[in-house]
Amino acid sequence: MTTEDTLRDTRIPLSDGSGALPAVGFGTLIPDPVATGLATKAALQVGFRHLDCAERYGNEDAVGNAMQEVFGHGAIRRQDLFVTTKLWNTNHRPERIAPAFEASLRRLRLDYIDCYLIHTPFAFQPGDEFHPTDGQGRVIYDSGVTLLETWQGLERLVDEGRCRAIGLSDITLEKLREIVAVARIKPAVVQVESHPYLPEWDLLDYCRAHGIVLQAFAPLGHAMEPKVIDDPVITAIARRVGRTPAQVALAWAVQRGTAFLTTSTSPRHIRENFEIAALPEDALREIRDGVTTRNRFNAVVETGVPGFIPRAGSN
Known part of the structure; x- marks a missing residue:
């Protein structure tokens, strides 16, 4: 049985030899820059060693300042952290990739990025607007670049040495297969x-077979209805093992071989999300076999536009 300390400190080696991803990660999608800085520092102080950022979040500078402040105290060094950030949809054209990457580096005040992801497989019209739209409010997509061309641009960043690993976000299994089949550097x-x-x-099985780490965002379901942490199977396990329902769902994520990201501005919830402990094998089976609700909460995989699906209940 995995102990509490080893579960929350789990690191998953990357198949390309570029390091190991801390399974327990902190996401920085927090609109207010002051709250971003405070939450980032709180996460690092309780033990998180993976920060997930993005150009689109608009707060990389706040995360960078928070990291530098923590580094200045001397207890945590840059090499102790795994930092991910992402290329936004308007920068998919090859000539825009390096400038976008360098801009993220500057805002984060770092010399290198541990992992750079394509935020979504959808290319938007290039420009300064994050969400370019036409007169009817519809997103303007960019048909002048393919996902493979964007991926090849990320491969060149790895060749240059300032990006240690690359990957994909908000992607379907079908699209992932297409990239894996032709990529020079695999995700x-x-x-x-x-x-x-x-x-x-199915996606997890494919990732396992190809040495890819599957990282879960919204591992608690965005706190939307139907609420994952209110599921009777999960709440019953939580009572039995003396943990919160959130800790049960997060432990399940690590024990099945995935990494996860949680986001909070509450110091109490930040600590709760880090202090997970291993579940007994029967609890893992109960979650796999007993949780029957199926629901996707975020529509980004369908459109490239992050946003919640306006429905409640299972599908």
Whole structure:
């Protein structure tokens, strides 16, 4: 049985030899820059060693300042952290990739990025607007670049040495297969919505077979209805093992071989999300076999536009 300390400190080696991804990660999608800085520092102080960022979040500078402040205290060094950030949809054209990457480096105040992800497989019209739209409010997509061409641009970043690993986010299994089939440098990480209501078992099996780390965002289901942490199977396990329902769902994520990201501005919840402990094998089986609700909460995989699906209940 994995002990509490080893579970929350789990690191998953990347198949390309570029390091190991801390399974327990902190996401920085926090709108307010002051709150971003405080939450980032709180996460690092309780033990998180993976920070997940993105150009689109608009707060890389706040995360960078928080990291530098923590580094200045001397207890945590840059090499102790795994930092991920992402290329936004408007920068998919090859000539825009390096400038976008360098801009993220500057904002994060780092010399290198541990992992750089294509935020979504959808290319938007290039420009300064994050969400370019036409007169009817519809997103303007860019048909002048393919996902493979964008991927090859990321491969060149790895060749240059300032990006240690690359991957994909918000991608379907079908699209992932297409990239893996032709990529010179295979994806190291795939980040998708996943939780007990959206376990993505087929995608996880494929990632395992190809040495790719599957990283779950929204591992608690965005706190939307139907709530993952209110599921009777999960709440019953939580009572039995003396943990919160959130800790049960997060432990399940690590023990089935995935990494996860949680986001909070509450110091109490940040600590709760880090202090997970291993579940007994029967609890893991109960979640796999007993949780029957299936629900996707975020529509980004369908459109490239992050956003919640306006429905409640299972599908």
